[in-house]
Amino acid sequence: MHVELIGIHKYFGNVHASDDIHMTIPSGAIHAILGENGAGKSTLMKVLSGFIQADQGEIRLDGKPVIIHSPADAIHHGIGMLHQDPLDFPPMKVIDNFLVGSPGKPIPNRKNVIRSLEELQKEFDFTIDLNAYMDTLTVGERQQLEILRLLWLGAQVLILDEPTTGISAPQKVKLFDTLRILAGQGKTVIFVSHKLEDVESLCTKVSVLRRGKLVGEVEPPFDIDELVTMMFGKVVSLGKRAVVEQGQAILELKHFSVEDYRMRLSEVDLQVHAGEVIGLAGMEGSGQLLFLQTCAGIHRPITGQLMLNNQDLTGKSYHTFVNLGVRYVPASRMEEGLIPGLSLTEHFVLAGEQTKPFVDWAASEKTADERIVEFNIHGKPTTMVEDLSGGNQQRALLALLRTPLSLILMEHPTRGLDVESSIYIWSKLKERCRQGSAILFISADLDEILHYSDRILVFYSGKVSPPLNAMETTVDQLGQLIGGKGWPSTGSWQPAEAG
Amino acid sequence: MTRNKSRWINISFQFAAILLALLFTTIILLFSGAPPLQAYANIINGSIGSLKKFSDVLVAWVPLLLTTTGLLVTFTAGLWNIGIEGQITLGAIFTTGLLRLFQDSGLPPGLILILAMLAGMLGGALWASLAGALKTFGGVNEIFGGLGLNFVATALTLWLIFGPWKRPGIGSMSGTEPFPNHLWLPMISGTRLSIWAVIIGIIALAVIYIVLRGSYFGLRLKAVGKNIRSSFLIGIPTSRYMMSAFILCGALAGLAGAVQVTAVYHRLIPSISSGYGYLGLLVAMLINYKALLVIPVSLFFAALNIGSIQLPIILKLDSTLSGVLQGALVLFFLMMDGVRQRVLRKAER
Known part of the structure; x- marks a missing residue:
């Protein structure tokens, strides 16, 4: 036909x-x-x-x-x-x-x-x-x-x-x-x-x-x-690359394997340092989300070890991860990140520390107001989150992150946002890096991955590349790896093929 | 659209819902050959026609107030606690059990009554925690789990009434042997109303209102009810909060059961829950889970129940007419709310 x-x-x-x-x-x-x-x-x-x-x-x-x-x-x-x-x-x-x-x-x-x-x-x-x-x-x-x-x-x-x-x-x-x-x-x-x-x-x-x-x-x-x-497409200029001094190891993965009904990622070894940004590249469904969520403690690795600040967290509950300074920021803002029907103030109260049984609403509203100004959210403390635009919702999600945090795991941090909002979000994330957080993020935007990461992991059909140095990788190389080109067919990975 | 205008639209839709419910009930009455106006007059007269009748309304109001208050908690957490009937029943059973245990102990009656109330709360909370555990750990929807447990609770009551707790001689549907007068909640003379029961009901509502409105616990519960996935990821232990909601609601339902035993029937009867759990679900849906509306609406529903008691005698109508009106009210309210949202959405386009 x-x-x-x-x-x-x-x-x-x-x-x-x-x-x-x-x-x-x-x-x-x-x-x-x-x-x-x-x-x-x-x-x-x-x-x-x-x-x-x-x-x-x-x-x-x-x-x-x-x-x-x-x-x-x-x-x-x-x-x-x-x-x-x-x-x-x-x-x-x-x-x-x-x-x-x-x-x-x-x-x-x-x-x-x-x-x-x-x-x-x-x-x-x-x-x-x-x-x-x-x-x-x-x-x-x-x-x-x-x-x-x-x-x-x-x-x-x-x-x-x-x-x-x-x-x-x-x-x-x-x-x-x-x-x-x-x-x-x-x-x-x-x-x-x-x-x-x-x-x-x-x-x-x-x-x-x-x-x-x-x-x-x-x-x-x-x-x-x-x-x-x-x-x-062509490379868009995102401004000068921010360089952050790296500190001690925050996250350490040793012979780390994860699995779901669709695929298995085997034997990943990785060390992420304070201040470092790791980009996870790959087409949607190539295993990077599974990997990120396992680092967040939502899934458990099937083998291997996960160390956070030299503490073994393998098999611990998600809440343990949260309490030790790990925060996962999902991509579906309204389904997994924010709570429709609650105001910005209520969100800040929920995400903050509880000191007394009852909420001091007046003080909370004031804090909310400060955060709203700081994160440039176009809304009021009483605004319901579902009434915010996508960019404002994303900034609100960032504003909910506690200080300090060891590890921030972000899924598509700037998806659906305009360039200006994206640059703003990344300036806030780099600020976090300077405060000593490590960041792992998933993105489908190769420019974003190359520009903001220090190192890159590429995922393809359940395979994970060794960390690539972002400074030495080009859009073309990355694009080919994502499309499954340039992977060793058998045997071990040779960085020369990628770089 | 201005806030004021949309408020007027809301009120007019709610008014339309009431009219439709009345119209619907009127049609049913006409079909059954009864004079509608006379029936309504009888209901009004039967509920607020005299101080005695109004005190009866209050007797029915207290358990309804307690169950609706409890359901506010579970609805806030996004849970449909259909099992509340069984929780009332288990509250009544625990209260009866405690009274039987201590009625000849020589302890002061006031103390025994307080213990009986606490036992009722414990019974309801335990039964609710079963439904909660099935939901959070077993993946059984709370509607199915709760409904199943309701039947178990009824069976348990019947077994007790006809088995271990049967009256001397022979067990009967009229229930267990009534407790002596000093183990009754004190009543206002000339009525069946206990002022203590009313006080318990109002305190319970006040406490829940404050907790839901102002505490971290209440806010987290609300978050869990609105989006459990986000709540979990933001760091709220969602299973624990859902269990707490069940237990709190169960405790209040159990308290309603305890009031039924100590202030109304003074014994355990087969249908001790009297449908107050299901009626509470209707009230909670009708008021759209707003705590402040619990008092007037549950009072109105209790008045309908009491007012229609006389219908069989006067008009040869079944007293379930109140149920028809209550059900119609909720249905038309929910329906008109749906219509309102559609109309507003169309207007926005």
Whole structure:
């Protein structure tokens, strides 16, 4: 099916998530949509698959303009989307799962369905037991099943959102073979990814998005450097680099391994000093959040040791970490950082030390007023946090940090903020460094990572690089590492390859 | 939009909710063939028609006041303590147990009564801590855990009444053997009302009001109720705070049970909680968890309950009509609040 997007615009509040996107994808193509987090890949695909409607623009399928109202409507038009996390019902059998999502009669004909499924399986050489329970399937198998389901429903266009996350290497080979077969049958495959190597080995064309705009389209052979530059853009000047004297070791990780259901980070050794800033780079979901939260005491490492100021904190509770001067500042400000329905004053009281059973509201209001001025928050002590703008919420979060702190762990400290607010936030964080705190932060913004870190850890698919010296690393090198290029395939890491 | 204007909009929506609830109840009355105006007149007359009747309203008011006050704590922490019925029951059981233990001990009756109240609070708190532990450590939703424990509490009461604590001779649904007069909370002569019960209820509300409004504990509880994840990350031990909310609410519910035993029934009866827990949930929802409104609204609900007692005799109507009106009030209030928010959001666009 020949897919055309003509002048697609989508706004979320003030954010222009899709900005005049024109794209043509012919049948038989395996077309990559490449871009960093927040570039607008998902928004565009959601428009195409009917999850959201474009504010402006037109979608044409085989030359005919269509309006897609819902995902069910999309599949009716022949567009099927495969989500990053499989949308299925784990406690059900494979076959029942299948029938749930299928339109038709109230009493489905099981036998017929099973027969046509088995035929489809044979076509792609899949071997899924249709009577197994969903939760016994691997992520890769669930993905295969989802592909079968979409094809069975008559999909002519398949959209895959980050399909290679969380599946094994052989399954990836299998997936790519399947996609090539589908393309050969004249189906249209749209492959959303940030992984350069996948795009390079699979796709027939790449469209690169950045900040909602289509910045370019490239055909093979691909020049990786060019793709990296297109994805991340040009360097913006952030002013002079602040140099902070480093002190004693604050955080020490020894043979530190962490794990969640998706991945495992093995054997990290790291020493972070007072005044030092470590940037954690990598695409979202590459393990850096798990790592940061484990350093905060929210998760426990599966092996290894975590020392804070020469005290062994391995396996201690989150509250122990908090009491010993560790503070984690999450990215989702309203969900994990602030408490909607409470005022700024109430937040400062909650974050501060308790000395008496009752709150001295008059004094608290005065303190709140001082902090508001100091952190340049546009609000009053009685303002509810949900009424603040994003930048002000972020400054409020920073204002909540107690003094002194040993270790500050920040997730996307400046995401969604304008340049001015970002610079302000970092001036406050560097002040903390001068007071002797160490900072670890996650960011998707390579310039931010390079400019404010002393050292950088790169995360890619559950692998962690050794600390790189930020002064000696370029945007291109970092971009390639994040996209999975330049990693040693086997054996130990050789810094020469990165630097 | 000015603050004043939006306030008037709020009041008019609330007024509309009351009208709708009355309309709804009136339609039900018409369907059952009863004269609505006469029914309402009977309710009013039955509740505030005489000083004696009003004192009965106050008798019903005290347990309702206590349970609603307790629920303010759990609602503040974002918890639905449906198990409050069982907590009242366990309070009553512990009070009865203590009175049975000490009634022939020769201790001064005042002391025994104080101990009985404390025992009731302990019973309710223990039962609530079960629901709380299931929630915080077992991952069982407090609604399911609480509901289950309510049934267990009822079964426990029946077992005691027909088993170990049965009346001499034979156990009966009328409850255990009544306690001697000196173990009753002193009553105002000519009424069934104990001024002590009223004092206990008002003190409880005052204490909870001050704690929720002014203390660190209250503020943290509010934070936990509004966003448990942020609260945890900011450093509040959220499990401990949720448990405390359950225990406090349970203690107040248990106190309500103790009042039922010592001031109203003077024995343990099968339905000792009298639905005051569920009614308290309705009141708490209706007042949108604002502590100062507890007194008038719970008084109004108690008046409806007492006022409708006469309905079966006079109009051959079931006395549950008060329940219909109470339920309709809450439903229409919640509904009109939803409508108001939609209207305001549309107006903003």
